[in-house]
Amino acid sequence: MSDTEDRKVPDAEPGSEDSRQRRKKMWIVLAILVAGAIIAALLLSGGEEEAPFAATDGATTPAVTVLAPGAGTLQGVINATGTLAARREMPIGVVGEGGRVVSVTVEPGDWVNAGQVLAVIDRSVQSQQESAQSAQIEVAQADAELAQANLDRALQLVERGFISQADIDRLTATRDAAVARVQVARAQLGERRARNAQLNIVAPAAGLVLTRNVEPGQVVSPGSGTLFSIARGGEMELLARIGEAELDAIDVGTQGTVTPVGTEQQFTCSVWQKSPVIDEQTRQGTARCALSYDSALRPGGFASIELASETVVAPRLPESAILSDDRGSYVYIVDSDNKVVRRPIEVGSISDEGIVVASGLQGNERVVLRAGGFLTEGEQVRPVTQGES
Known part of the structure; x- marks a missing residue:
């Protein structure tokens, strides 16, 4: 064997450390590529906003729905x-002297008739005064009868010359004064009875009791304010x-x-x-x-x-066609050049059929019905009349 062969590096055995490192690097590269593909797809899909108006056949001019509302005779509604x-509220308080309330006969929500007693004030003292006034009439009446008798006797004696004409005049004056005292006593009794009658708080007219501000045992006077209020009729x-x-x-x-x-x-x-x-x-x-x-x-x-x-003659529009801002209510119309024009209007009555345009439109304009908030004045559009396919 040569020296070269002796120095040759042996191949990495399966399962060795170098083999595992190479596989790990390959997986990392593959993960990076997949993540990049996903991000690119998301960017491509979300990079464009959906246009608020449909553009057909590749046209760039947005299509908007318009309507010429016309003008009709409408019954005005406010x-x-x-x-x-x-409608006529009657406050009721103490008319007479006042005193301690003995009883209250009505409640809020009751229907009362004219003259019906609402509350009664104690009159024990006033009743005694009435009896005294009645007795004074009898005293005055007796004095008047005595004065008349004296005058009658004097008239019989004056013919015989026993009484002078001056005595007759004096006796006549005495009789007249006694008769006048009878009338005064009767008037005083009538006044006392009228005051006692005012101790009954009564309804001045028929109606519905609205409020009650008094209870039995309460002491009331002309300064106590309103005790009852009644809706007349x-x-x-x-x-x-x-x-x-x-x-x-x-x-x-x-x-x-x-x-x-x-x-x-x-x-x-x-x-x-x-x-x-x-x-x-x-x-x-x-x-x-x-x-x-x-x-x-x-x-x-x-x-x-x-x-x-x-009644008014005016156009009527759906709510979607009418816009408003700090300058007031307005609509967008499409002019003869198919450009958007702002038109100020005055809104009238509102009903289920729509909103009446009191002023600002003649009725023959092409009014943008929807998506007016996406338009700008002067923008070129393609108007589509409502109902067209």
Whole structure:
């Protein structure tokens, strides 16, 4: 054997350390290649955003759906909210002298008639005063009868010359004074009885008791304030807060539909008064809408109202076509050059059929129905009329 053959390096045996190192390097390289392929695929798939408008046949101009809404005669509707209240609320307090309350005969929610007793004040002292006044009438009446008898006797003696005419005049004056004292006593008794009657707190008119602020045993006086409040005739009203411009479109007598919050019941009302004053902060006025009595109508409650206003000739658009920003409401229309143009509008009433455009559109414009938020003014588009395939 030569020296060269003696120095030849033997091949790595299977399972040796060198063999394992080579296999490990091959797996690392393979893993790096696979990871790179996955990353490249993700980049290629996510590198482009989906265009908000469909471009067909390779065209770069976005297609948008447009509609010429036209103009129709529409019944104007004004929607508003407000607070329920008694149309004519009557506060009731102490009219007479006052005193300790003996009994209270009604509760909030009761219906009362005119003159019905609501509460009774103790009158034990006043009853004794009434008896004394009644006795004074009898005393005055006796004095008057005696004075009349003396005058009659004097008249019989004056013809015989036993009594002078001056005595007759004096006796006549005495009789007249006694008769006057009878009238005074009777008037004083009538006053006392009237004061005693005021110790009964009564309803001035028929209606619904709204509040009660008195209890038996309480001492009340004319300065005690309102003890009861009554809605005269049970009539209610809605104090609807309506915008300045819309208030002018409502006439007295306009019919409306009221829906109290928390219920699906609806009630018919009629505008009987419009506020002559507009709030400087909210630019709103109040329309007072009369309602007939119903137990579901509670003063202080919140309700919505729908009022019929004058008919208008205007376009109507779906909600998706109307946009708004800090400059107000607007729509995008497509002009004759197929470019997007911003058109400011004024929104009218809202219903299930759409939104009425009170001003800003004639009805023959091509209005962008959807995706207006993705457009910019002056952009070139390809309009597609709604309903076309």
